[in-house]
Amino acid sequence: EAQVTQNPRYLITVTGKKLTVTCSQNMNHEYMSWYRQDPGLGLRQIYYSMNVEVTDKGDVPEGYKVSRKEKRNFPLILESPSPNQTSLYFCASSQQSMNTEAFFGQGTRLTVV
Amino acid sequence: QKEVEQDPGPLSVPEGAIVSLNCTYSNSAFQYFMWYRQYSRKGPELLMYTYSSGNKEDGRFTAQVDKSSKYISLFIRDSQPSDSATYLCAMSGDTGGFKTIFGAGTRLFVKA
Numbered sequence: 001e002a003q004v005t006q007n008p009r010y011l012i013t014v015t016g017k018k019l020t021v022t023c024s025q026n027m028n029h030e031y032m033s034w035y036r037q038d039p040g041l042g043l044r045q046i047y048y049s050m051n052v053e054v055t056d057k058g059d060v061p062e063g064y065k066v067s068r069k070e071k072r073n074f075p076l077i078l079e080s081p082s083p084n085q086t087s088l089y090f091c092a093s094s095q096q097s098m099n100t101e102a103f104f105g106q107g108t109r110l111t112v113v
Numbered sequence: 114q115k116e117v118e119q120d121p122g123p124l125s126v127p128e129g130a131i132v133s134l135n136c137t138y139s140n141s142a143f144q145y146f147m148w149y150r151q152y153s154r155k156g157p158e159l160l161m162y163t164y165s166s167g168n169k170e171d172g173r174f175t176a177q178v179d180k181s182s183k184y185i186s187l188f189i190r191d192s193q194p195s196d197s198a199t200y201l202c203a204m205s206g207d208t209g210g211f212k213t214i215f216g217a218g219t220r221l222f223v224k225a
Contacts, residue, residue, distance in 0.1 A: 004156075033213070040121065042201060042217035043157070058212055090156050102147075102213075104156030 002027050006091050006105035013081055013112055021076045021108050023091030031094040032074040033058065033102070034066065036087040043090065049074055081112045116140050119202055119216030128225050132189040136202035136216045139183065143214075144206030146178050148187045151199045151218065160187070160200075192223045 004025045013019055025032065033048035035058075045058030049068040063085055065077040074093075078085060088109050092102040119136045126132055134148075145164055149157035163169045166180045175188040185204075189196055199220050205213040 035215075040217060042119070043203075043215035045213055045215075048212070059214070092156075101159055101162060102157075104158065106156050107154075 002103065004091055004093050004103050004105040006089075006108050008108060009106060010109050011111070013110070015082055015112055016080050019078050019081060019110075021078075021089060021091075021110070023074045023076065023105060024072050025074075025091075025093040025103070026072065027093060027095070027103065028071065029093035029095050029103075030071070031102075032068070033092050033094075034064070034074070034076045035090045035092065036060065036085075037090060037107075038087050046076070046089075081110075083112050086110060086112050114139060116214050117202065117204060117216045120219055121217055123220040123222055125222040125224060126192055128192060128194060128223055130192050130223070132192050132196070132221060132223075134187040134189075134200050134202075134219050134221070136185050137183055138185075138204055138214075140204075140214075141180070141183065142206065143204040145204065146176070146185050147203040147205075147213075148174075148176055149201040149203060149215075151201060153198075157201055192221075194223050194225045197221055197223050 007022045030051045034046040035043040037043050044060045047066040049055040091105040094102040117138045147162040148160045151157040161176045163178050166178045169176045173190045177186045199218040201218045202216040
């Protein structure tokens with residue numbers, strides 16, 4: 001089954017404690033991206049990757065890091081989480097370079113206290 | 114001003130109604146226009162995408178793009194209670210890169 005898998009689905013952490021949210025896709029897609037979703041603001045793109053070792057900033061990259069060492073995986077790293085990073089996070093992948101047919105993961109609800 | 118504006122609703126309609134959902138945008142460089150549906154506690158799923166201007170139809174769904182007015186629409190015919198969800202418009206193809214910009218989403222309720 002074609003899917004994008006995120007882990008964990010739910011996470012509560014404390015300010016400053018480094019964390020990683022993993023994302024894996026089994027569709028051999030080249031394009032992957034991370035979004036956060038907040039009430040009233042919709043989905044905002046954090047980072048995207050057009051292929052292995054190629055990443056670029058989206059609209060809200062501050063406080064986040066990503067890496068793309070393998071085609072299937074695109075982890076999101078919060079080196080020093082802060083409460084304003086409490087949000088619902090989605091990973092997505094797409095075969096199309098313009099991200100026109102993106103498959104989304106189920107989401108990770110992160111709370112930073 | 115946001116790059117993409119979308120009325121958050123909620124929009125409530127009776128079953129069988131024609132639903133019209135809309136977004137406006139400011140960046141004339143957008144070339145790809147998408148509509149996603151998101152059920153509660155789920156990730157968005159792609160409904161349709163359109164390249165440049167024009168219409169595209171898929172079953173009960175029709176997407177329209179008017180680049181001259183910077184306005185896109187999604188029409189749902191014969192709406193069903195199962196269509197109750199949040200609908201997100203999205204755009205990409207900006208000359209600045211491969212970013213995708215989403216609208217805030219419109220919550221739709223279809224009453225049986």
